[in-house]
Amino acid sequence: MKKWKCTVCGYIHQGDEPPEECPVCKAPKEKFVLLEEENVSKWRCGVCGYTYEGEAPPEECPVCGVTADKFVKVEAEVRIDEKLWQCTVCLYIHEGAEPPMFCPRCWAPQDLIMDMSNPKPIPDQNRPDSTDETEADILVVGTGAAAFAAAITAANEGKSVIMLEKSGVIGGTTRRSGGGFWIPMNRHQKAKGIDDNKEDAIKYMCRQSYPQLYNKDLEFYGLPENEYKLIEAFCDNANITVDFLEGLGVFETIEDINWLGKNQVDYQSNLEENKGIRGRILFTKNEQGLVGYGVVLMESFKKYAKKHGIPVNTHHEVTKILRNDQGRVYGLEVKTRAGMKTFQARKAVIFGSGGYTHNEELMRNFQRGPIYGGCATPECTGDFIPMAAQIGAKLGNMQGAFRAQCLFESKLANPNAANNCFFIPGDAMFQVNKYGKRVVNEKRNYNDRGMAHFAWDPNKGEWPNQLLFLIADKRTVELWEGFPPYATTGGDAKYLIKGDSLDELADNIKKRLDKLAAHIGSYRLDESFADGLKETFKRFNEFAKTGKDLDFHRGDYEYDLEWGSPKPANPSVEWPESMDKNYTLHPLSEEGPYFAAILGSSTLDTNGGPVVNENAQVLDWDNKPIDGLYGAGNCIAAPSANAYWGGGGTIGPAMTFGYLAAKHASK
Numbered sequence: 001m002k003k004w005k006c007t008v009c010g011y012i013h014q015g016d017e018p019p020e021e022c023p024v025c026k027a028p029k030e031k032f033v034l035l036e037e038e039n040v041s042k043w044r045c046g047v048c049g050y051t052y053e054g055e056a057p058p059e060e061c062p063v064c065g066v067t068a069d070k071f072v073k074v075e076a077e078v079r080i081d082e083k084l085w086q087c088t089v090c091l092y093i094h095e096g097a098e099p100p101m102f103c104p105r106c107w108a109p110q111d112l113i114m115d116m117s118n119p120k121p122i123p124d125q126n127r128p129d130s131t132d133e134t135e136a137d138i139l140v141v142g143t144g145a146a147a148f149a150a151a152i153t154a155a156n157e158g159k160s161v162i163m164l165e166k167s168g169v170i171g172g173t174t175r176r177s178g179g180g181f182w183i184p185m186n187r188h189q190k191a192k193g194i195d196d197n198k199e200d201a202i203k204y205m206c207r208q209s210y211p212q213l214y215n216k217d218l219e220f221y222g223l224p225e226n227e228y229k230l231i232e233a234f235c236d237n238a239n240i241t242v243d244f245l246e247g248l249g250v251f252e253t254i255e256d257i258n259w260l261g262k263n264q265v266d267y268q269s270n271l272e273e274n275k276g277i278r279g280r281i282l283f284t285k286n287e288q289g290l291v292g293y294g295v296v297l298m299e300s301f302k303k304y305a306k307k308h309g310i311p312v313n314t315h316h317e318v319t320k321i322l323r324n325d326q327g328r329v330y331g332l333e334v335k336t337r338a339g340m341k342t343f344q345a346r347k348a349v350i351f352g353s354g355g356y357t358h359n360e361e362l363m364r365n366f367q368r369g370p371i372y373g374g375c376a377t378p379e380c381t382g383d384f385i386p387m388a389a390q391i392g393a394k395l396g397n398m399q400g401a402f403r404a405q406c407l408f409e410s411k412l413a414n415p416n417a418a419n420n421c422f423f424i425p426g427d428a429m430f431q432v433n434k435y436g437k438r439v440v441n442e443k444r445n446y447n448d449r450g451m452a453h454f455a456w457d458p459n460k461g462e463w464p465n466q467l468l469f470l471i472a473d474k475r476t477v478e479l480w481e482g483f484p485p486y487a488t489t490g491g492d493a494k495y496l497i498k499g500d501s502l503d504e505l506a507d508n509i510k511k512r513l514d515k516l517a518a519h520i521g522s523y524r525l526d527e528s529f530a531d532g533l534k535e536t537f538k539r540f541n542e543f544a545k546t547g548k549d550l551d552f553h554r555g556d557y558e559y560d561l562e563w564g565s566p567k568p569a570n571p572s573v574e575w576p577e578s579m580d581k582n583y584t585l586h587p588l589s590e591e592g593p594y595f596a597a598i599l600g601s602s603t604l605d606t607n608g609g610p611v612v613n614e615n616a617q618v619l620d621w622d623n624k625p626i627d628g629l630y631g632a633g634n635c636i637a638a639p640s641a642n643a644y645w646g647g648g649g650t651i652g653p654a655m656t657f658g659y660l661a662a663k664h665a666s667k
């Protein structure tokens with residue numbers, strides 16, 4: 001059988017003749033060339049996994065838009081019996097006869113999950129136009145939540161705007177996110193009579209972001225003045241930002257009602273300063289009138305930009321900030337496919353270029369705890385940090401990140417995808433370290449759980465929790481199938497380690513770690529692991545019988561019982577057995593098999609970078625604003641520091657500071 005290659009997108013057709021039209025990119029028959037078998041190599045896109053056959057990789061991936069340098073040659077094809085499916089949002093790979101109903105990583109619906117043997121370009125019907133202009137009042141870098149909030153606000157202040165995006169895909173990490181935004185004192189709370197007020201909200205944020213400084217009796221609650229003012233600026237403007245965007249018709253917001261019919265609590269709902277206030281997280285309403293995730297938020301932004309003529313230039317990587325003799329930022333140097341270009345900003349440049357999760361050097365230097373990448377989009381390489389540092393910007397919160405545990409082996413196999421475990425579903429399960437000991441309340445929020453890996457043992461000179469092992473019984477793995485880190489039906493069970501008894505499980509975990517030796521430094525199971533695991537099993541099962549976790553208080557908090565406890569995958573299963581008992585705990589079966597998954601710490605994205613003031617102006621080392629330079633989102637020193645205030649705690653501030661930047665820059 002002859003092989004024909006589409007010269008536009010690289011699609012390979014097998015047959016005596018080329019097809020009339022390329023099924024991927026619609027190029028006509030004439031664009032196909034006959035392939036000489038011996039010259040053909042296989043190339044896999046390192047970002048989305050798309051496979052291309054040809055002498056050299058294609059100039060641009062037809063699926064995710066990255067350039068040829070992101071392709072790697074596939075030396076030997078791994079034999080795969082099942083079909084491969086990939087989520088076009090978070091790049092999760094599913095193996096099975098059918099695609100899953102929802103992506104188990106990012107909850108993108110089935111129509112965004114594609115068959116990798118017949119890949120299609122990512123749907124992009126709302127793509128805004130690009131521009132040949134190289135001058136505007138305001139240049140915006142990036143196309144995530146921070147950048148779009150800034151661009152739309154500036155355009156509505158009557159300013160001309162050009163958005164510059166490094167990737168071929170619009171939307172950054174925001175596109176692959178849950179898309180929630182944390183907005184204290186929002187209109188839905190007011191309509192319901194939920195009493196949320198500035199003083200309480202600020203106290204909660206200060207306490208959670210700076211527990212080591214917080215003192216309710218001191219000025220600024222003990223925080224340095226700028227850190228306090230950032231929190232106050234967020235609190236004062238978060239609902240104004242969302243009302244403004246909603247008023248323009250960018251999106252309609254919807255509150256998040258959980259499976260118990262309640263508005264959601266915050267991530268440290270048990271703190272005294274929180275007062276159990278509910279309903280601060282909002283989402284974008286989707287076409288069905290339901291909660292829409294990051295894809296819906298991003299498509300709303302794109303649609304608005306397209307309709308109102310805000311241009312977005314993709315494949316435009318900003319590489320340098322230009323400053324005149326008076327120190328004013330007047331433009332940017334940008335790498336494009338046509339070569340380097342200079343863009344001029346008559347008023348200001350606003351960065352919304354994301355964190356540095358995919359910059360190995362910055363990760364090694366600033367994220368000192370044992371950490372394994374993160375689920376940010378691969379273009380989040382911290383580009384703003386050296387560019388801003390070169391012109392004298394002060395850096396802050398460089399060790400910071402929004403965090404989560406990740407499924408370690410999945411992360412190794414596909415480092416650019418979203419492999420984070422936001423929740424640990426199920427009741428008959430616990431996590432142990434290399435000694436077989438529990439170290440954390442498994443139902444806590446992902447950010448705080450992510451930090452449990454950073455405990456240091458000064459006697460042994462080691463991170464005893466560098467990796468943690470999730471242990472579950474068969475009932476749990478089956479009831480919550482499809483929820484990461486458990487397998488989807490017929491799915492990635494290869495990441496689950498099985499043992500018919502606890503001893504066998506311990507032995508198999510040890511063997512798995514031996515295989516992973518190249519990736520885990522000196523971390524190995526201690527000799528006491530199997531005994532420790534059996535003791536933990538016994539103790540946990542006693543807690544489960546009484547409903548009291550005496551070690552980590554799992555289930556004592558509203559967060560654990562609501563967010564942390566999703567219902568089983570099969571809706572017909574009666575769970576929990578009783579609402580009157582602590583249903584976060586259930587004894588593990590005395591009979592095997594048992595399952596384990598290896599978890600590491602990772603980021604959603606980092607959140608350190610140039611320090612800004614309450615107008616989102618970047619400051620220099622004398623705390624003076626650098627004229628014409630602004631930043632918002634994960635590319636700046638986060639106003640929240642290491643805290644995740646509640647669901648949406650990253651996108652809420654990103655949009656708000658994007659809005660504040662544009663308002664100030666437009667004056």
Ligand SMILES: Cc1cc2nc3c(=O)[nH]c(=O)nc-3n(C[C@H](O)[C@H](O)[C@H](O)COP(=O)(O)OP(=O)(O)OC[C@H]3O[C@@H](n4cnc5c(N)ncnc54)[C@H](O)[C@@H]3O)c2cc1C
Binds near residue numbers: 354375376635
């Ligand atoms: C699966 C998942 C679920 C999540 N759920 C939530 C949630 O529900 N709520 C929440 O608050 N947070 C959530 N997060 C985190 C959230 O997505 C991010 O913190 C947030 O979207 C960051 O927004 P941003 O605007 O700062 O940056 P991004 O959305 O990352 O956008 C940055 C953009 O800048 C571009 N860029 C980078 N460098 C350059 C350059 N040199 N030149 C030009 N462009 C450049 C990038 O390509 C990218 O498009 C989630 C994350 C993931 C992965």
